Amino acid sequence: MIKLSKAPKSGLHGEITVPGDKSISHRALMFGAIATGETRIDNFLMSDDVMRTMTVFRELGVAINQVGSQIKVIGKGLDSFTKPKHALNMGNSGTSTRLLMGLLSKQPFDLSFFGDESLSSRPLRRVAEPLSLMNAQFDLTADNFLPGTIRANNRLQGMTYEMPVASAQVKSAILLAGIQAEGETIIIEKVTSRDHTERMLRQFGGIITTNNGVITIQQQPQLRGQHVLVPSDISSAAFFMVAGLITPNSEITLKKVGVNPTRVGVIKLLERMGANIKQEPIFSDGEALADIVIKSQSLHGINIMADDIPSAVDELPILALAATQALGDTVISGAAELRVKETDRIATVISELTKLGADIEEKQDGMIIHGGTPLHVMQDSVLLDSHGDHRIGMMNAVAALITEGNVILTGEDAMSVSYPGFLADLTAIMREKL
Numbered sequence: 358m359i360k361l362s363k364a365p366k367s368g369l370h371g372e373i374t375v376p377g378d379k380s381i382s383h384r385a386l387m388f389g390a391i392a393t394g395e396t397r398i399d400n401f402l403m404s405d406d407v408m409r410t411m412t413v414f415r416e417l418g419v420a421i422n423q424v425g426s427q428i429k430v431i432g433k434g435l436d437s438f439t440k441p442k443h444a445l446n447m448g449n450s451g452t453s454t455r456l457l458m459g460l461l462s463k464q465p466f467d468l469s470f471f472g473d474e475s476l477s478s479r480p481l482r483r484v485a486e487p488l489s490l491m492n493a494q495f496d497l498t499a500d501n502f503l504p505g506t507i508r509a510n511n512r513l514q515g516m517t518y519e520m521p522v523a524s525a526q527v528k529s530a531i532l533l534a535g536i537q538a539e540g541e542t543i544i545i546e547k548v549t550s551r552d553h554t555e556r557m558l559r560q561f562g563g564i565i566t567t568n569n570g571v572i573t574i575q576q577q578p579q580l581r582g583q584h585v586l587v588p589s590d591i592s593s594a595a596f597f598m599v600a601g602l603i604t605p606n607s608e609i610t611l612k613k614v615g616v617n618p619t620r621v622g623v624i625k626l627l628e629r630m631g632a633n634i635k636q637e638p639i640f641s642d643g644e645a646l647a648d649i650v651i652k653s654q655s656l657h658g659i660n661i662m663a664d665d666i667p668s669a670v671d672e673l674p675i676l677a678l679a680a681t682q683a684l685g686d687t688v689i690s691g692a693a694e695l696r697v698k699e700t701d702r703i704a705t706v707i708s709e710l711t712k713l714g715a716d717i718e719e720k721q722d723g724m725i726i727h728g729g730t731p732l733h734v735m736q737d738s739v740l741l742d743s744h745g746d747h748r749i750g751m752m753n754a755v756a757a758l759i760t761e762g763n764v765i766l767t768g769e770d771a772m773s774v775s776y777p778g779f780l781a782d783l784t785a786i787m788r789e790k791l
């Protein structure tokens with residue numbers, strides 16, 4: 358439990374370099390492990406979720422070392438993994454689970470895997486079904502949940518698959534199986550989800566074409582180890598963007614943030630709400646990077662629709678908090694995916710923010726946030742619970758900055774899933790300006 362006080366009247370000030378991108382750190386380990394030779398990864402995210410992926414590869418016999426601030430992976434190719442001694446523990450990480458179900462679907466041994474309570478209630482049919490069409494075999498619970506086994510298999514077959522749900526995890530699982538499959542694998546996406554897998558496959562020497570939502574790959578030549586610079590995670594930076602916007606008298610600079618076009622939904626939505634967000638591009642020969650400067654500003658409500666969701670899916674809790682401070686209503690629709698994240702994020706956002714007097718109506722596929730509500734504590738103090746969900750924990754902490762009264766956070770350890778050190782960074786920008 359931790360007590361957080363309201364931000365000082367002089368606002369939030371400072372420069373923050375948030376940790377490395379979670380999606381890219383997972384993928385850098387995966388490509389490093391299946392390539393041959395050395396992969397060096399800079400600005401790697403050392404968070405609980407990414408450590409799950411790292412531990413899986415160590416259990417599979419891949420050498421992964423930390424040298425200074427750099428991670429070195431010595432890959433020997435997809436055919437050189439050794440049978441792990443233990444069942445694979447995926448912890449809380451949906452990305453590890455779903456991507457590895459594709460990547461490890463053609464190994465000569467069974468692989469058992471399990472997760473924590475939250476992960477064991479998140480749907481896997483969305484990956485098990487398409488991968489089974491490619492001849493992958495899984496034993497999962499009757500409802501397609503963890504725990505389960507990826508069955509030994511020596512043949513995958515390419516296929517054409519139209520994505521029924523916008524999900525980079527599903528797309529990536531199919532791509533990571535497709536690079537090992539006979540024939541062509543074609544994926545058709547209606548709305549583009551984050552494309553880090555496609556970009557990294559290309560960087561490691563793979564061949565992939567993308568054209569108007571149609572992605573085509575074949576069995577790949579041997580991939581080669583690379584140097585990967587992981588950008589700072591825009592999903593983590595989003596908490597400071599909103600903190601800076603809604604806390605009066607603030608100015609925050611966020612350094613070297615990843616601004617891949619499939620991830621910048623949070624910036625676009627905040628701009629639609631009236632925010633003026635300065636982006637200063639930084640040269641990079643990998644993923645796009647920019648410094649982002651945020652000053653406090655007034656916002657207005659907007660309609661957020663299904664097409665807006667994939668590029669901002671993890672940022673919707675913190676955007677909901679921004680919407681409580683905007684003038685007018687914000688309507689979020691087509692966001693039913695929020696119900697199958699680490700928690701049901703429609704339910705947990707509403708349960709926590711309404712404790713502070715926010716006025717939010719629940720919809721099956723989103724919420725209606727009636728804005729312009731000053732947040733306050735109704736009795737002596739209020740307990741905000743992360744429900745074990747890192748993004749809800751960080752949203753709670755940012756809400757405390759603009760709340761009159763005593764706010765106590767519980768379940769704050771969940772933040773280390775994506776952002777160890779979040780509270781220290783937040784506290785650093787709260788120091789009174791001299």
Ligand SMILES: O=C(O)C1=C[C@@H](OP(=O)(O)O)[C@@H](O)[C@H](O)C1
Binds near residue numbers: 380529
């Ligand atoms: O591919 C990825 O790295 C991710 C994809 C998204 O999930 P979905 O694919 O379920 O939308 C996102 O919510 C998750 O945090 C990371």
Ligand SMILES: C=C(OP(=O)(O)O)C(=O)O
Binds near residue numbers: 406671
């Ligand atoms: C949904 C998330 O991650 P994952 O699916 O990897 O658990 C997230 O980081 O918000």
